[in-house]
Amino acid sequence: MSPVAALRRIAFLLERGREDTYKVKAFRAAAAAILSLSDDDIRRRADEGTLTELSGVGASTAKVIAEAARGEVPQRLQDTEGAHGGPLTTDGAGDGLRSRIRGDLHSHSDWSDGGSPIEEMAFTAIELGHDYLVLTDHSPRLTIANGLSVSRLERQLGVVDAVNDHLAGHGFTLLKGIEVDILDDGSLDQTDEMLDKLELRVASVHSKLKMEKEQMTRRMVTAVSTTRMNVLGHCTGRLVTGNRGTRPGSQFDARKVFEACAEHQVAVEINSRPERRDPPTKLLELARDIGCLFSIDSDAHAPGQLDFLVLGCERAEAAGIEEERIVNTWPRDRLLAWANR
Numbered sequence: 001m002s003p004v005a006a007l008r009r010i011a012f013l014l015e016r017g018r019e020d021t022y023k024v025k026a027f028r029a030a031a032a033a034i035l036s037l038s039d040d041d042i043r044r045r046a047d048e049g050t051l052t053e054l055s056g057v058g059a060s061t062a063k064v065i066a067e068a069a070r071g072e073v074p075q076r077l078q079d080t081e082g083a084h085g086g087p088l089t090t091d092g093a094g095d096g097l098r099s100r101i102r103g104d105l106h107s108h109s110d111w112s113d114g115g116s117p118i119e120e121m122a123f124t125a126i127e128l129g130h131d132y133l134v135l136t137d138h139s140p141r142l143t144i145a146n147g148l149s150v151s152r153l154e155r156q157l158g159v160v161d162a163v164n165d166h167l168a169g170h171g172f173t174l175l176k177g178i179e180v181d182i183l184d185d186g187s188l189d190q191t192d193e194m195l196d197k198l199e200l201r202v203a204s205v206h207s208k209l210k211m212e213k214e215q216m217t218r219r220m221v222t223a224v225s226t227t228r229m230n231v232l233g234h235c236t237g238r239l240v241t242g243n244r245g246t247r248p249g250s251q252f253d254a255r256k257v258f259e260a261c262a263e264h265q266v267a268v269e270i271n272s273r274p275e276r277r278d279p280p281t282k283l284l285e286l287a288r289d290i291g292c293l294f295s296i297d298s299d300a301h302a303p304g305q306l307d308f309l310v311l312g313c314e315r316a317e318a319a320g321i322e323e324e325r326i327v328n329t330w331p332r333d334r335l336l337a338w339a340n341r
Ligand SMILES: [Zn+2]
Pocket: 179, 204, 206, 233, 234
């Protein structure tokens, strides 16, 4: 394994294991620092002990690089594989459905609050066997997450085109998307013109989660019924574990919201993040019984988190949701026809 591959694999595993991002950053920075060096150059620096003179390479990452350059499996990689490389579910739960998932409709890059560049998210999606990944950075009002203005989103679309040109031939497409805020009145936090330019739109509630039940129901039903949204992201907003603490889900009339989703063919997201597990099981079963479409998403904020999908698959399997109703089991063209009908 090349030094760059070893560093990327360690970072991937740490992200998948939900380790703190500062730990991960060192490995991604070191991979970037040596990317342009030749193998000879890396070996020479490893022999001379001058790897740490490179900006972005510290003592522990230099050790990984030197071991990989000598043809060894770096000790740190072995340790990280041991700690975080195992299956995310027990007894293969979710594996069957996961093998039929073709892509991921919800992911973030460092353009908003993700930790990695767009291309790194795309490379990792290819390595996971995805046919497509929808890039869904946040919308302007979510300033805390560096949401994208119209002009930044315009620029991002150009970058997505460039990444796709670069990756042509891999049987993979990075799709243009957004995770757009559902505003208090049920409208979306982006212009219709920009939303039209995108290929898929996830819409989520991120503010005033404690809004009174009737008002929240109206807000969500309005968004589902009157806007160009395709996926209702993490519908309750609850947090069940993790370093952001926990919080209960929003209160709304789930039957009304899911009936609107079914009527307007908006997919209810099964958010795979361990700290979200959204919707809760009772609501998931209600949406199933009402006949909704679903999308099983990672909501990845780092490449390794793209691997969370199996956790959503485990829940969909447990709820007995048919594969046909899960939109990201569909081929790309069918997905795009549905999202832009
Ligand atoms: Zn969100």
